[in-house]
Amino acid sequence: MSSTIIVNTPVLSGAGALYRKHGLTAKTVVIFDENTRNLFRDQVIATLEAEGFRLLELTVPARETSKSLNAAYRLYATMIEAGVDRSWNLLAVGGGVVGDLGGFIAASYYRGIPVVQCPTTLLAMTDSAIGGKVAINHPLGKNLIGFFHMPELVLIDPSFLRTLPEREIFAGMAEVVKYGFIADRTFLDWLEEHFDRITALKEPFLTEAVRRSSSIKADVVEKDFRETTGLRATLNFGHTFAHGLEKLAEYRYLRHGEAVTLGMICALWLSNGLGYLSEKDLQGGLDLLARFRFPKGVIKRRFLAHSSEALLENMFSDKKKLDSKLRFVLLKKPGEAFLLEENVDDREVLKAIERARAFVATAAKH
Known part of the structure; x- marks a missing residue:
């Protein structure tokens, strides 16, 4: 199994055609953490809306404790109330925490919806966003609860690293x-x-x-x-x-x-x-x-x-x-x-x- 990895600046340009090519709809849950929302939200949302996407935005605190069942349950509720179903996909914009949590939610919601990773840290770009291992933490250990859920796309923009x-x-x-x-x-x-x-x-x-x-x-x-x-x-x-x-x-x-x-x-x-x-x-x-x-x-x-x-x-x-x-x-x-x-x-x-x-x-x- 493999994902399509694209390294480019600006990487989200032409996202509509790219999603269609890979069988993805233009109905997307976009998950940020507080930091990536402040840094990239306007750019990401404007680009996707210009491409005709229907979006649901989610934001979590920018800390490791966001990788938890409690955080996932809160986000599930928002998605259910917004009418997100299996025809949607999820775009995770952030570092390892957002990528792991977003991937975990995508793997488990409706028994699995597609996930696209848009990593914003060097660690995520080169490791955690690639390979389909997504997990949340337990008080007794890190990354103990999770899935193998390959991203359909990994969209990497090295220019994002200049904010770090x-x-x-x-x-x-x-x-x-x-x-x-x-x-x-x-x-x-x-x-x-x-x-x-x-x-x-x-x-x-x-x-x-x-x-x-x-x-x-x-x-x-x-x-x-x-x-x-x-x-x-x-x-x-x-x-x-x-x-x-x-x-x-x-x-x-x-x-x-x-x-x-x-x-x-x-x-x-x-x-x-x-x-x-x-x-x-x-x-x-x-x-x-x-x-x-x-x-x-x-x-x-x-x-x-x-x-x-x-x-x-x-x-x-x-x-x-x-x-x-x-x-x-x-x-x-x-x-x-x-x-x-x-x-x-x-x-x-x-x-x-x-x-x-x-x-x-x-x-x-x-």
Whole structure:
């Protein structure tokens, strides 16, 4: 299964013809969060209305807690009262929260209506909007309740990124760099060369990074949509650690991409500690991740302040565990990842976290 991914500015130009080409009606529920509504609502609504669309607008708070059953129930009620039926579709305009919540609603409303993703953050453009995994959170874990529901279209406009603060750009770069680590050494080398240009939103480097990242994600998803071969699981490089960190941060004080960056540092050390990744490749990966910028205090309060044992304990709430065993994606070398099938001794995991903590503490001083 695959979606049509379009990377263009302005991406919504000609939406009417594009929707018709893909069998979608011009009856669309548009969901924003408060931030994307303020930034993009007038542009999006004016463009769609000019194309003859009938629209229902929904808005949710711009925070992770919007990915909840309570939020979904409120939106269902609005849609039911407005007469939305199976002939409609849903357009999610926003980052990962809006994309996940919008996709979850589309997958469940009337047993499923089409969804179109219009991501507005770098992380969403290169990862969460692509691949059809949509979910909401539970107090006991993130993204535990959801569906596989592929978007009909993914409409990406890199110019939207100019509205983002630097913190969000670096959070999104975590997923971009991840693709190089797991699937494409040439891309990783290119990212090392142009890292500063991409994070400064310079063209054509920004659009090229988005195109190549979304292409790698789409290719992996098409080959292993429901994670039956282990290939799609490699997209979770660093995420087992990251989800533990996010839980420790109460899903509020740490961006997903920041957690993934720290998680990849841990995963590099674990790959090396278990004998899969060479010292040279370990150091190369660490050097790249050391270029990421974190807000003052994030490293200290959201990573170094917690013990390795506390992080390991919180990792066990991750949905990527199987039969109460943690599942790790490791590297054999840059560009070649694999899902480790056997169980890893907790002592090895703790050792990797300790080494990551020492590396991060040292890097934070420079």
